[in-house]
Amino acid sequence: MYVDLSNRASGAASLTPRSNKPEVRNPLLALPSAARAADMPAPARDWLLALLQDLRREAQERAKKAWATRKPPLACYWLAVAVYAGHIGRVLRHFTGPAHHG
Numbered sequence: 001m002y003v004d005l006s007n008r009a010s011g012a013a014s015l016t017p018r019s020n021k022p023e024v025r026n027p028l029l030a031l032p033s034a035a036r037a038a039d040m041p042a043p044a045r046d047w048l049l050a051l052l053q054d055l056r057r058e059a060q061e062r063a064k065k066a067w068a069t070r071k072p073p074l075a076c077y078w079l080a081v082a083v084y085a086g087h088i089g090r091v092l093r094h095f096t097g098p099a100h101h102g
Helices: 034-039 042-068 072-094
Strands: 002-004 014-016
Touching (some): 034 072
Antiparallel strands (some): 002 014
């Protein structure tokens, strides 16, 4: 759940449940080309997933270092890289799970 601050003038923030729809949790799933991940050969998909996981970890470390050295714009950049790498990795896993194997 998250706090909805759009109605702050009333002084009371309302708790609104967050959607459990996959495309809300990961907006990249709504992209037209996302479903093509199901057509990727398993070795290519596995390699790309490993690369994205490495990128995500590296970006998180770089963001932590940037915050520690008082470089917030750079930290925000690396945090965004980490989020998108994670989202793309989850796209690969979403379309290649047990329900998508023939």
